Amino acid sequence: MDKKNPLILVAILSVTAAVGLFLWVVQESRALSYLSSDPKVCINCHTMNTSYATWQHSSHRGKASCVDCHLPRDSFINKMIAKSRDGYKHATAMTLRSYGNVLRVSDDAAARIQANCISCHQAAVSQMLDNSALYDRADPTVAMGRRCWDCHRRVPHGTTRSLTATPDNLGVKEL
Amino acid sequence: MKKSTLLTAAAVAVMVPMLLLLVSIKENKAEQQTQNAVPPIMNSLKGGAVAAGDVAKLPAIKKYESRSAEWGKYYPRQYDSYLQTSKSIEITDVLKEDPALVILWAGYGFSKDYNAPRGHHYMLEDNINTLRTGGPVDDKSGPMPTACWTCKSPDVPRLMHEKGELDYFTGKWARWGTEIVNPIGCADCHDNETMKLSISRDFLKRALDAEGSRPFAEASHQDMRTLVCAQCHAEYYFKKTDWTDAEGNKQLAEVVTFPWDNGTSVEAIEQYYDERDFTDWTHQLSRTPMLKAQHPGYETFITGIHGKNGLACADCHMPYVREGGVKYSSHKVGSPLEDIQNTCLTCHRESEEEFKQIVKRKLERKNELARAAAAELAKAHFEAAKAWELGATAEEMAPALLDIRHGQWRWDFGVASHGGFFHAPEETLRILATAIHKGQSARIKLRTVLARHGAADYEAPGFSSKEEAQALIGLSMDKLVAEKMQFLDNLRPQWLKEAAAKGLYDEKTRQGMAFKTSYSK
Numbered sequence: 001m002d003k004k005n006p007l008i009l010v011a012i013l014s015v016t017a018a019v020g021l022f023l024w025v026v027q028e029s030r031a032l033s034y035l036s037s038d039p040k041v042c043i044n045c046h047t048m049n050t051s052y053a054t055w056q057h058s059s060h061r062g063k064a065s066c067v068d069c070h071l072p073r074d075s076f077i078n079k080m081i082a083k084s085r086d087g088y089k090h091a092t093a094m095t096l097r098s099y100g101n102v103l104r105v106s107d108d109a110a111a112r113i114q115a116n117c118i119s120c121h122q123a124a125v126s127q128m129l130d131n132s133a134l135y136d137r138a139d140p141t142v143a144m145g146r147r148c149w150d151c152h153r154r155v156p157h158g159t160t161r162s163l164t165a166t167p168d169n170l171g172v173k174e175l
Numbered sequence: 176m177k178k179s180t181l182l183t184a185a186a187v188a189v190m191v192p193m194l195l196l197l198v199s200i201k202e203n204k205a206e207q208q209t210q211n212a213v214p215p216i217m218n219s220l221k222g223g224a225v226a227a228g229d230v231a232k233l234p235a236i237k238k239y240e241s242r243s244a245e246w247g248k249y250y251p252r253q254y255d256s257y258l259q260t261s262k263s264i265e266i267t268d269v270l271k272e273d274p275a276l277v278i279l280w281a282g283y284g285f286s287k288d289y290n291a292p293r294g295h296h297y298m299l300e301d302n303i304n305t306l307r308t309g310g311p312v313d314d315k316s317g318p319m320p321t322a323c324w325t326c327k328s329p330d331v332p333r334l335m336h337e338k339g340e341l342d343y344f345t346g347k348w349a350r351w352g353t354e355i356v357n358p359i360g361c362a363d364c365h366d367n368e369t370m371k372l373s374i375s376r377d378f379l380k381r382a383l384d385a386e387g388s389r390p391f392a393e394a395s396h397q398d399m400r401t402l403v404c405a406q407c408h409a410e411y412y413f414k415k416t417d418w419t420d421a422e423g424n425k426q427l428a429e430v431v432t433f434p435w436d437n438g439t440s441v442e443a444i445e446q447y448y449d450e451r452d453f454t455d456w457t458h459q460l461s462r463t464p465m466l467k468a469q470h471p472g473y474e475t476f477i478t479g480i481h482g483k484n485g486l487a488c489a490d491c492h493m494p495y496v497r498e499g500g501v502k503y504s505s506h507k508v509g510s511p512l513e514d515i516q517n518t519c520l521t522c523h524r525e526s527e528e529e530f531k532q533i534v535k536r537k538l539e540r541k542n543e544l545a546r547a548a549a550a551e552l553a554k555a556h557f558e559a560a561k562a563w564e565l566g567a568t569a570e571e572m573a574p575a576l577l578d579i580r581h582g583q584w585r586w587d588f589g590v591a592s593h594g595g596f597f598h599a600p601e602e603t604l605r606i607l608a609t610a611i612h613k614g615q616s617a618r619i620k621l622r623t624v625l626a627r628h629g630a631a632d633y634e635a636p637g638f639s640s641k642e643e644a645q646a647l648i649g650l651s652m653d654k655l656v657a658e659k660m661q662f663l664d665n666l667r668p669q670w671l672k673e674a675a676a677k678g679l680y681d682e683k684t685r686q687g688m689a690f691k692t693s694y695s696k
Contacts, residue, residue, distance in 0.1 A: 011186070014187060028200050100516045161522075
């Protein structure tokens with residue numbers, strides 16, 4: 001028992017340190033705020049400033065928040081799975097600085113967003129949904145075979161999308 | 176024992192990524208604070224309101240300060256990115272790539288030496304090293320006028336201010352060797368007090384007003400982000416202008432002038448030169464009164480889709496970049512293709528690879544037509560020379576020579592606008608198509624003249640390299656290079672020494688500069 005003592009002590013200390021560190025990370029990263037659906041949570045990170053500012057000045061502002069478009073809305077569980085996966089990817093990208101100035105949605109996110117476009121604009125696109133079966137070259141990643149924003153390029157984040165070049169994005173500083 | 180070791184290892188294993196995340200969050204929060212802060216206004220920076228003591232202690236930037244390092248003390252990031260224009264080290268010998276150019280420019284400096292342009296850092300170095308500026312032995316010798324410095328250095332606006340514009344434009348190139356020593360830099364585009372974009376060369380303002388559709392007084396800030404570039408990246412000629420100096424002596428200035436009175440299209444400028452009977456030189460083989468086009472980048476850009484959509488040169492050639500929380504415009508002016516992510520993709524949705532392929536194909540299309548035009552025109556020059564040799568008269572030759580003049584002018588306009596294949600592909604291809612048409616039209620006329628003089632089946636000589644083409648037009652390259660080296664070994668070092676003594680020369684601009692030319696071994 002005597003011989004084991006120091007190692008057990010080390011183990012206890014390490015685990016305590018890990019737990020302490022975890023709590024610190026939770027506090028620093030405002031982890032609990034991510035349980036909310038408030039768009040301001042997305043600008044916890046300044047990387048989202050331009051997306052926030054452009055959305056804030058778009059027609060979608062009054063109708064749809066970030067999560068309304070970017071996360072699945074079919075079930076709470078799917079929403080939370082997607083949120084955790086995106087959160088993990090974003091935290092990794094921020095930590096490793098592996099992102100550039102121009103951010104693009106992944107195919108996975110594109111599929112979710114498109115599903116949300118369709119669910120809100122059901123009446124407007126019902127005929128297009130039928131016609132989409134006839135598309136010559138369909139994009140298999142999204143429902144309807146063609147990304148809505150291939151044509152509706154300004155919706156809702158504008159045409160100039162770069163962390164350094166998107167105009168008029170200083171309005172986000174009132175946190 | 177095993178359990179506790181495992182537990183420790185597991186704890187350490189989870190702590191590592193958590194620590195990394197924590198460090199990153201801290202860093203990003205600091206960045207966030209800088210980025211969300213109200214940007215400082217330039218004037219308060221100069222007054223010392225920002226970064227307190229250090230900035231206030233700096234000496235003010237003088238008007239016409241040509242040493243960019245002095246500006247760099249206030250704007251280290253912009254200055255640092257500007258210095259990186261030195262990275263375009265390699266020389267591309269354009270005559271070697273298409274030897275037909277030697278024939279097209281026979282009797283003119285460009286047949287001796289012509290390289291693709293390098294970064295702003297090399298402006299002076301390449302101007303001084305090219306065989307076109309020859310080997311002067313004092314301030315009154317050499318083949319070129321002072322005007323050849325005009326777009327190479329911020330010392331030019333300084334000299335124009337000190338001496339007067341007409342005096343600056345008078346004399347031989349070598350006259351200003353001890354005065355013009357800093358490559359294109361801050362003072363060429365910026366006001367020293369407000370940093371606002373400003374035009375340092377009045378000939379652009381005069382040309383805009385003469386053309387009339389976009390007078391200088393109406394230029395917006397966005398226009399200025401193109402116009403500061405257009406001071407140099409435009410078509411010009413040296414207009415001979417008489418003037419009388421303070422002592423009452425008659426002088427002749429050769430003033431850089433933009434030929435925009437009739438408009439900025441290739442036809443409008445052609446008409447401008449024809450109306451004035453202007454010729455850059457008489458062709459050595461065909462005796463055609465020739466025109467030389469010089470980088471009509473601005474004229475071409477404004478006809479293209481990016482120009483029409485209100486983009487400025489700086490939007491793609493000087494993209495915004497980030498360093499930590501600080502955003503600034505990169506002053507490493509060069510090809511946007513080196514940074515597609517920060518340029519094209521800001522507005523376009525394709526991938527980088529797709530972009531490269533699209534642009535590559537655009538360039539291939541232009542090269543295809545440009546090569547075809549050059550080949551036609553080179554043959555036309557030889558056929559005209561043969562006709563003269565057989566005794567053709569000036570009346571017989573005139574219509575064909577006019578076609579050669581116009582055809583080569585158009586070809587040159589299409590290729591010398593450098594990025595024209597991208598800036599305005601339709602206009603560039605249209606211009607090159609008319610060049611081919613004019614070249615063929617000249618050759619049909621010449622064939623009739625040749626037939627009349629008994630040489631209906633004359634074939635122009637072939638050539639497969641720059642050297643063969645230069646030998647065909649009788650250029651003595653060894654002599655030209657020897658003269659140049661004599662100048663570079665003697666007069667050049669003296670220029671730099673005198674300029675340094677006058678306190679004009681920023682030595683950093685030539686630090687580590689390797690001697691690179693098309694003729695050095």
